[in-house]
Amino acid sequence: MTKRLLLSYLTITLIVLLLLEIPLGVFYAQRERERFTSEVERDANVIASIYEDDLERERAVDPRPAATYQQRTGARVVVVDPDGISLVDTMQDVDRDFSTRPEIALALDGIRASGLRSSETLQTELLYVAVPVASGGAVHGALRITLDAADVNARIRQFWLALAAVAIVVLAVVGGVGWAIARSVTRPLRQLNASALRFARGDLRVTAEPLEGPSELKALASTMETMAVRLDGLLSTQRAFVADASHQLRTPLTALRLRLENMQSWQSDAATGELDDQIDAAIEETNRLAELVTNLLQLARADERPDIDVVDLASLVADRIDTWTAVAEAGGVELQGASGLDVGMQAVFVEAVPGAIEQILDNLLDNAVTASPRGSVVAIDIASMDGTARLTISDQGPGLSDEDKANATSRFWRGDITKPGTGLGLAIVETLAVASRGSVALDDAPDGGLSVTVALLLAAENVASDA
Template structure:
């Protein structure tokens, strides 16, 4: 942001300087050239007036030679010609004589306005001696353009200096302005990032900057405080519910176990059905608590070797798959490191593998593969079970989204939450030949190592 503000002010100031200083320099340069030319023509006319007395009135040439001497002392070269274009008198230097001077004399004697040329750093002017229409002669004066060039260079030098000072002042002011605005925003951004990473006690300390930024920081702190209170309140509710529900369910299940051990006949059958319902209710409570914990998860991402975790979880579930006579395997993939919360990938894979094993019949297969797709690590859990219909896929990641699920119907909801909270995505596809494929897109690790944070066990099948 600071760089953008500085560059914007610099570009604006540069544009203003170009639009103001350059035209001013051009105008001043033109005025200097006109003034220089007028001074030269004025000096030429003075010599022409003195020469007229000698050429037309046949008076003494003393005044003419005096003016020529004065011109030579000033560094100019001058030459006087009669009406036949013959050289009458001149200064010691010869710059006012030659081909260019002869052309000017001819034009002046013909009564035309000459176009003074500029060659080799000198300027030539010609003026008639006497009447313009019938001049008695002509005077040519050559003057060095060095003083004019020096003044023009000084004009542009001062213009460049003023522009450079203006640009330097603009840079200093824009940097100070950018820091004044950018520093509190950077502080606020860092506080928001830490809050998003799970540090609920984080607050933004903004003492300077624009009033709008200070008000934004105050609003952020208010929001952070309310968020902290809400999260702590939810955690307290979850802890209370966990204790208040699990304890009586465990006691009820124990009593049913005792009664079932002594019952016979129809009573034993009814108690067995009650035990099944109690077990299902316990799993449902555990699932709801797991989803609630997952929804409150704000992970601090750490580098996780995806291929190693996949191999580890496949190995851990291998005995279960063998017991159910299901082929469980992992496709050899590249060594990939993803940016995930500690333990999240293990919990996701446990839910997906458990669901796949439940869906596959004896002799079926479940495969877990890893590959790179763009900037993501893609994990695919494929099974050759009965698959899932289009309507079921649309609501599969909702709580109890699949009414035909064999378990609680909460496993995919936990998977979706854990994947998306880490900046990834999850989708369902049909397996070629029948079955379901769950595709996980996990962000690759690109940052510096972060401090891992332990998470509660969210596994639910």
Template structure:
């Protein structure tokens, strides 16, 4: 930000200096040239008047050469005086025979001999030096007596003009240097509190509410922004503290009565017969459903409780362990659980998240799959990502594919909404399982999607970033993620008997 502010100040200063310096330089240059022309014209008129008096008195051969040399020394140029017929009368410097014969043909002298009172100004280059030539007629009354030509070098004027341009450039650089120094101080004074505020915003994003942002430096608007930021941070801290307090209190106040109610219903089971037993089973089922819903809500509330770092997770090992855990339950329900795909290595995920994701997805698949069918866990990698991790896959994909009835496109779009359940979903679900799966996937830096399986069932896919490798070849950890690990929660389609002990939630 400091560089951008300084660049803005310097750009504005350069624009102002160019807008003022260039016109000033051109005005000075034009004034210098007009001054030398005016001086040459005055000298030409003075010499012309003297020559007229000398020619009228018949003293031109004696007086005009001295006058010409004297004027040439004063103007540091050359003076030539010719008669009305174009012949040389006097000169301040030696002329060759050719030059003496061709004086009348010179454009400025010819113009003066024709124009009487007109003064002709021309510029020419002689020997690499630019000269200003001024010619004036010599008249007495209405009689043209001759012409006077003054040739003045312009190198002195051009030298002064170049010096002025150089002074303007040096002055402009000095002004820019001063503006840069002042602008740098002002830019740092302006940007320092904003950068501090940015650092405190990052700390707030990481869950650090201990130190407020300073509000005593910088412009008034920035101090007001910092004060508002501190108020927002305090308000957010209060809300999160209230949420944590609610999660802790609700965990005790809700789960304990539900556990007691479930225990009492279990004690009544031996004394119930007939229709009463059916009502008791329905009450126990609803109690289990309520317990799962409470656990899911508490898990959602704890999702933002603390910062957890994404760590490399060996997906091959996690999937193998979950297959070993769930296989007996699948066999008990007359289904088969298969693990396919090539080894994918480590992926970045919140610790414990992949186990919860697999438990929820497998529980859903087990509930939906018909007898004799197969639920397949598939691991695969996408093409290498040359931008982020050269030589490493762009994504690691985990698929849980069942052979059940599947979902329509509209149902798949709404499946991750909290408390939403398909119209034909089995009873006992809470509508929180897939929502929790999606939250865990996002917290791990990936995403969860649902698609139609090739055989007509449901393909639940989880995409995760591969873990980068360190110089020693070990997977490196990623940045912190704002999530706290809830306990595993059974998903929508699971029943109390459908989840293994490792996947069940305490009530």
């Protein structure tokens, strides 16, 4: 909007300048040419009066007055008799017929003539003035002065250049002042837009009230702030409910699991294995419910979107690999990349929600190890490109179809309901990645299976460390 306002200021100024300067320039050019013509006409009349007596008495004319004028001004002076034959010519021989020249013909008829014409020989514009040499109403001849108009044209060009310079200076001043005014006018809108962007990112604690601006903008800012407070209250209530419900469910679920385990220990040796199977199934279902409650609590905390922090992705990956190596080996799965990430890897600083990287790694490694058959490999890789760090975890499991990959990050989605899990793992990963201003992509792994890539913004610390 600032640029549009500035452009409107400059456009209006340019139109005003054109409306003022073009007529002024045209008027100046006309006035200068008229003044120049008047001066030459005056000189022509003076010289004609000198030759008047000689022409009237048909005596030989003296060329010296014309030559003196030619030396002083550079003009060509031609004096002709009543038949149009030249008697004086300061640049060519005399006795030439000029009767066919329009201005000479008019002057011989007693009419003054003047104007401008281009000379192809001299490659310039010439001013001519022709006056009759007359006395007592009788025309005895004519006098023509031809003068180069370069001087007057140069003055006109200089005036146009001066007008252009004034226009440029005015536009520059208007541009500077207009930019300051436009910035001042749009400052409340920029403040309001910045507040709206923070609202969109989930930060509902900012103040949307502009420091300055019209009352309408202040009213809009106040309405946005009221809306943000209301939304923050509703979201806080929702998060508190989910968190409280999760905490409240944990205790009875734990107690239920303990009681079922105690029932197993109290079972008599004579009893059949049917009760054992039922108790095992109940314990397994209780564990699944406990995992579901834990994941719901993680989702509730992820939706809070706290402030972004700077963390070392490489260090966190190496730490979580160390933690999951034993679990993977127990399932016959190798975590490839543990040694490379653990020893000598350069730090990769990224922007992320505090604690998000650890939860993302735990969920991705849990899914990869669970989906991988014995003897397979789970590959972990970190790459930096285009201002982002890309964490990729690939397994050699059954993978997902294109349709399943499109739905895999939905909450409670489970591709194969026969497999254990809550359907919240990838949903938690995406929620945490988006909260960290990142993204998640699911692709087919090179060796079969699923490849999950989490892209996170590189922090400025990487530039400092490289330097």
